Amino acid sequence: MRAVAILIACAFALAPARAETIAITGARIHTMGPRGTIENGTLVIRDGKIESVAAGGGVPAGARRIDATGKIVTPGLFNSRTSLGIVEVSAVEGTGDASVEDDRITAAFDVAYAINPRSTLIPVNRVDGLTRAIVAPQPGESLIAGEGAVIHLGTGDDLLVARRVAMFAVLGERGAGLSGGARGAAILRLREALQDAADYAANRRAFDAGERRPYALSRLDLEALVPVVRGERPIVIHVNRASDIESALGLARELGLRLILSGVDEGWMVAEKIAAAGVPVLMNPMNNLPSSFETIGATLENAARLRRAGVTVAFATGDSHNARNIRQAAGNAVAYGMPWEEALAAMTSVPARIWGIAESYGTLEPGKDADVVIWRGDPLEPTTFADAVFIRGEQMPM
């Protein structure tokens, strides 16, 4: 943000791009991996990757040393629901590319085409340690919104880490509203879309020859749903009410879908079922208002209760301009019973696994991208600031 850049003194010299070798020393390092937390650790970054993480490790020759004694080091944070890169000023429609009003472009809608690496929201959020995010579509004319992407919040011309990582859809009241006004219709529409996609996949030649029955969706949309019906690509369904969660679980079981649940404000009420189904959830731990009849059971203890039941939980706040406040959300989850390490995992290692990028992000282990943040104190305290943020090995201007 322009004003922020003027007002906040730059404490660290800008690093040249990713060729620099950096050794961060003396820190408490939360690897979020099998080695757990390392005291007095040294983390070496080389060529954009983490080269080593060791207690009391040495500084390689030629490396720039950053003394992080008394500080805390974590992976860069991940917000699992934003419109980062595809919105500038929310009320200015032309700057928003999260949804489309077109009944022929629903499942096929791909947010990745619109990502703007020079969006003002990117530098504002990354100085607070947010280094990755899901960019999710919003529903337009259909309850199937389209496909989301993973971005990083670094510099350069291309923020895309992975595109078409999941299909996004909504049920509940919103899905019902988009399907003629009743939940039953929404389930039918979704099932019909998936069945048509399966039929299309098995009869493509006939379709191209015009010899197949009409489908409910356009060709583009059918194409996009094929990996979903095959169970190769996850589908994120946004639901809050306990019975809607159960509906979604049932549909996924029936059609063999790889389901991810989003929202789940009443998830704690059916947590055992979610856990038994092995379905991960994306949720905002601060949602506790009975703001609709779908969220009567919303509680600040939701995250803690879901975890206790064994549900895989990633945090997703849905905010773009303040996607950075995911740290505060995590702190509140801890205040209401979630263990601290699990709250941090919900913004690092867990989303890395959910979104299929765990090979290169999510823990501080050798070989992974160097998304590393040096914090002055507890990163879950909103009063803590980051001293340094590295994204894929490049130090970010603060």
Next chain:
Amino acid sequence: MTRVLRKTAARSFLLLAGALFSACSTTGAPAGGAAEPKIESGSRSVTMPWREGDAWASTYRPLPSTAVFITNATVLTAAGERIPQGRILLRDGAIAAVGDATLEAPADATVLDASGKWVTPGVIDAHSHLGVYPSPGVEGLSNGNEMTDPNTAEVWAEHAVWPQDPQFPLALAGGVTTIQILPGSANLFGGRGVTVKNVPARSAYAMKFPGAPQALKMACGENPMRLYGGRNRAPSTRMGNVAGYRAAWLKADKYRRDWQEYAEKVGRGDGEAKKPERDLELDTLAGVLAGDILVQNHCYRADEMITMIDVAKEMGYRIAAFHHAVEAYKIADVLAKETICADVWADWWGFKMEAFDGIRENAALVHKAGGCAVIHSDDAEGIQRLNQEAAKAMAAGNEMGMNLREEDAIRWITINPAKSAGIAEKTGSLEKGKMADVVIWSGNPFSVYSRPEKVFIDGALVFDRDDPGKNPATDFSVGLAGAGVTR
């Protein structure tokens, strides 16, 4: 009640301020029209129609309480330095004593050992729509904006507050003891706001903060022009906004003068004095001109805030606070000089053009210039953690080299919003004689991990995290699966 005296010559207020007779009695409208201020035959006094009147008087009664002596806490009084091993005596609804470890417990008080805990004044939210935009946010309950005309100064938020809004006990669990409930910002003049005590009640009037002035919600900027411009009517531009304010104030000025002339004639025993017609919209505006009603002006941009200050000066009224004031930092010196509070968010930005220049240092910069910085919520989630929002604002100020401490930041959510709402003499700080609106926190209130453990309003323990079964829950929550008491 703090009355802002309007510095103007000539008009005598002696006849008017006495309120010898109840005004605006509305026990059954007389046939043919709205109730009028009562004038007893032979009297020489007229109560101005813009006064609230007994019909709408607060029926709030503090809940039962006993004397409580809190000890060993870190006490932030919002009126000076912290007291490290602080002690506070609450008695008869008021703060009877505040001091350090030398303060002794009286024999009749219940002693609460708050070792390791912090104590602050009750949190005050100066900008809320609780009750008028309650949960659930369904159409039948959405009463925050009378979006049918750009000037609805005649409507009063307290006539729409739903005391069964489950957001109230949730805010209480966040330490909020006083709330200024305002109409929304769809209109140039949104209507009268009301300040309430956050207690369970059957009616809004039983929550009404005794002796608090009412507010007039005004809005500048994008909202009114977008809403009414979209309907092809005025205002559709900012210049239309300003013309709208000025035209309304001119009418109000005439209305006020007509009533004052009438009152003077009556006072002189003039039997031919003709009573002016009553107008609910002009009542509110005249009330502002008379200094009885405080202007709470939603306004984002620096240049617009200056324009609104100019309108106020031209028309002879004061602005108590700018709300949201996303660009307050650009004119912090002006706001300090004009003694206008800036009621702001910690970090909301970018959702509208007028919010594009929002920065986290806003509140701190207002504070630094000697102004009245307030952290408000305008949000049913945010109201539950105003302490955390103030923490973010404090940290942002320190990041740019200020030396803000908890003693400073606590003011932004206690005494400063009290000032903004015109109740600073009654509450907002832990000082002897003030209302015993007090929160005991589990730790430093500016830590995300701290939670209110006990909340006192007028000395009564209204929220106790250790005794959840007794905490308030609204009727709405009863019987709904999953709905609980405060969580």
